[in-house]
Amino acid sequence: MNILVFIKQVPDTNEVKIDPVTKTLIREGVPSIINPDDKNALEEAIRIKDEYGGKVTVITMGPSQAEEALREALAMGADEAYLLTDRVFAGADTCATAKTLAKMAQKLEHDIIFCGRQAIDGDTAQVGPQLAEQLNIPQVTYVKEVKIEGDALIVKRALEDGYEMIKVKMPVLLTAIKELNTPRYPSIKGIFEAYREKEVKIVTAADLGIDPQDVGLKGSPTRVISTTTPEIQRAGEIFTGNVKECVQNLVQRLVEKHLI
Amino acid sequence: MDFSLTKEQQMVRKVVREFAEKEIAPKAKEIDLTGEFPRDNVKKMAKADMMGIPYPKEYGGAGGDYISYIIAVEEISRACAATGVILSAHTSLACFPIFQWGTKEQKEKYLVPLAKGEKLGAFALTEPNAGTDAAAQQTTAILEGDHYILNGSKIFITNGGMADIYIVFAMTDKSKGTRGISAFIVEKNFPGFYIGKIEEKMGIRGSRAAELVFEDCIVPKESLLGKEGEGFKIAMVTLDGGRIGIGAQALGIAQAALEEVTKYVKERQQFGRPIGKFQGLQWYIAEMATKVSAARHLVYYAAWRKENNLSYTMEAAMAKLFASETAMEVTTKAVQIFGGYGYTKDYPVERLMRDAKITEIYEGTSEVQKMVIASNLLKM
Numbered sequence: 001m002n003i004l005v006f007i008k009q010v011p012d013t014n015e016v017k018i019d020p021v022t023k024t025l026i027r028e029g030v031p032s033i034i035n036p037d038d039k040n041a042l043e044e045a046i047r048i049k050d051e052y053g054g055k056v057t058v059i060t061m062g063p064s065q066a067e068e069a070l071r072e073a074l075a076m077g078a079d080e081a082y083l084l085t086d087r088v089f090a091g092a093d094t095c096a097t098a099k100t101l102a103k104m105a106q107k108l109e110h111d112i113i114f115c116g117r118q119a120i121d122g123d124t125a126q127v128g129p130q131l132a133e134q135l136n137i138p139q140v141t142y143v144k145e146v147k148i149e150g151d152a153l154i155v156k157r158a159l160e161d162g163y164e165m166i167k168v169k170m171p172v173l174l175t176a177i178k179e180l181n182t183p184r185y186p187s188i189k190g191i192f193e194a195y196r197e198k199e200v201k202i203v204t205a206a207d208l209g210i211d212p213q214d215v216g217l218k219g220s221p222t223r224v225i226s227t228t229t230p231e232i233q234r235a236g237e238i239f240t241g242n243v244k245e246c247v248q249n250l251v252q253r254l255v256e257k258h259l260i
Numbered sequence: 261m262d263f264s265l266t267k268e269q270q271m272v273r274k275v276v277r278e279f280a281e282k283e284i285a286p287k288a289k290e291i292d293l294t295g296e297f298p299r300d301n302v303k304k305m306a307k308a309d310m311m312g313i314p315y316p317k318e319y320g321g322a323g324g325d326y327i328s329y330i331i332a333v334e335e336i337s338r339a340c341a342a343t344g345v346i347l348s349a350h351t352s353l354a355c356f357p358i359f360q361w362g363t364k365e366q367k368e369k370y371l372v373p374l375a376k377g378e379k380l381g382a383f384a385l386t387e388p389n390a391g392t393d394a395a396a397q398q399t400t401a402i403l404e405g406d407h408y409i410l411n412g413s414k415i416f417i418t419n420g421g422m423a424d425i426y427i428v429f430a431m432t433d434k435s436k437g438t439r440g441i442s443a444f445i446v447e448k449n450f451p452g453f454y455i456g457k458i459e460e461k462m463g464i465r466g467s468r469a470a471e472l473v474f475e476d477c478i479v480p481k482e483s484l485l486g487k488e489g490e491g492f493k494i495a496m497v498t499l500d501g502g503r504i505g506i507g508a509q510a511l512g513i514a515q516a517a518l519e520e521v522t523k524y525v526k527e528r529q530q531f532g533r534p535i536g537k538f539q540g541l542q543w544y545i546a547e548m549a550t551k552v553s554a555a556r557h558l559v560y561y562a563a564w565r566k567e568n569n570l571s572y573t574m575e576a577a578m579a580k581l582f583a584s585e586t587a588m589e590v591t592t593k594a595v596q597i598f599g600g601y602g603y604t605k606d607y608p609v610e611r612l613m614r615d616a617k618i619t620e621i622y623e624g625t626s627e628v629q630k631m632v633i634a635s636n637l638l639k640m
Binding site for chain 1: 267272276280309322324
């Protein structure tokens with residue numbers, strides 16, 4: 001069983017600043033962590049490896065300091081790590097990112113590809129699905145449970161109002177949600193092994209044989225005009241007062257909305 | 261000269277801190293109130309490979325460096341000092357002498373399960389009449405055929421009754437004084453080995469301090485650690501390392517108090533503003549932070565010397581002396597700054613103050629540390 005896990009190093013805060021000119025995130029001076037959903041993806045990959053055997057390869061695209069996130073993943077139990085780092089990768093949107101990651105995935109044998117549902121910095125939830133499309137393999141998003149059955153997976157997919165059970169053949173891409181598991185702590189022994197016995201392999205655009213025009217800012221069709229918090233469309237309303245007043249208010253509102 | 265931690269050490273701190281904040285800290289208050297030994301914490305630390313950080317992987321350890329181990333003790337103690345001393349006594353006092361003086365067989369039989377955290381260790385030197393005067397050992401070990409017969413008792417033994425494996429010191433030849441003391445590895449179920457009184461302590465209440473009683477306790481000859489007569493040297497060298505661990509424990513306690521104070525003075529309002537705006541308190545906090553930083557440098561420096569095979573007896577004594585007195589001072593000031601609230605169990609600072617006190621006493625009192633430092637300086 002060969003499992004690839006794509007992770008992202010993200011700033012450890014919800015209060016990231018946005019560059020007013022480029023409209024991209026300013027990452028300097030903010031402590032970095034492995035994106036939380038990606039940790040669930042990694043945990044599940046390691047759990048499957050522990051149970052069924054195989055190899056877990058962890059991959060990230062980012063600046064050189066993203067190596068730390070890979071070392072942490074190695075300390076948790078991943079076997080191999082690749083850091084896709086190149087000046088031409090900078091400024092990539094989800095499309096260019098997925099293209100780059102797909103080139104890497106094609107170089108490695110894989111039965112399962114795990115991604116986190118979405119990153120806490122960009123919150124797009126697009127890279128996983130786009131990567132599956134680039135690779136032309138099936139995808140199951142919002143995964144909260146995985147079982148292996150021969151050459152297929154039985155996957156429980158969380159929806160807002162319930163869940164779906166999906167049987168899917170490998171190779172497949174799954175995106176993990178936090179309900180999937182509780183990520184383990186990297187073991188202390190794992191930390192020393194991650195730095196002393198394991199390697200983070202550096203991969204450039206040239207190594208991937210990718211045209212610089214297709215990646216990074218140049219390969220990104222997305223243009224960020226502005227970033228705003230969407231307005232809440234539907235909000236609950238709480239009536240206060242005694243029961244009679246509340247019921248009167250409620251009936252009145254329902255009448256206003258032509259619901260009764 | 262480079263004061264920065266390595267990437268490995270930084271990750272050890274990050275991981276242990278997260279672990280301690282999520283798994284250890286939430287139970288610290290309850291452990292203090294009940295005085296119950298936190299078996300669960302020990303199990304979790306074992307699972308995270310924390311019980312043998314500085315020992316090689318072939319002996320069940322994490323294969324790490326000494327500074328990483330010290331950082332782990334600091335971070336665990338910052339969350340719960342009782343759990344911190346369990347880790348320190350186990351790693352520095354029980355694992356270390358077996359690693360340093362044990363035969364290959366002893367290492368395989370005892371160090372491997374200890375360093376893996378499958379078994380817990382303890383170190384038994386102190387006796388009712390042999391505290392600071394550790395050489396006045398009254399426990400005896402008489403060789404009879406293929407085993408030694410131990411008689412006597414030990415007190416205040418950290419992890420006593422909870423540990424599976426004990427490093428026990430006893431007189432094999434009273435006529436030789438300190439050169440008549442020997443060290444033994446004693447398993448908890450050796451016949452004639454009993455647990456006596458469990459101490460009711462002021463602080464680190466979740467940790468165990470117990471009396472050990474040996475009544476014609478049968479210890480196989482193979483359990484002699486080092487050679488006959490090497491016991492006192494083994495005890496003293498082991499305590500040199502142990503003191504770095506206690507320095508780290510004290511540092512963790514002091515750091516916790518400093519953080520509690522920093523948070524509190526921004527929230528607590530008096531005379532219409534946060535009390536942190538008053539210069540009197542700012543000076544307190546500046547002094548506290550300076551001492552905590554100085555303590556950290558002394559503790560890490562002693563650990564660095566040990567890691568690099570340099571002499572560290574004096575540096576360990578200095579680190580332990582300064583860090584423990586800093587912990588006592590900083591926690592006492594913390595209670596003062598919290599005022600009436602600080603004296604209650606609603607806030608953790610009174611616990612930190614009670615926990616800090618023992619660091620000035622065990623593994624050599626502050627006065628003993630000064631004896632060690634002076635004798636290293638004066639050599640007279």
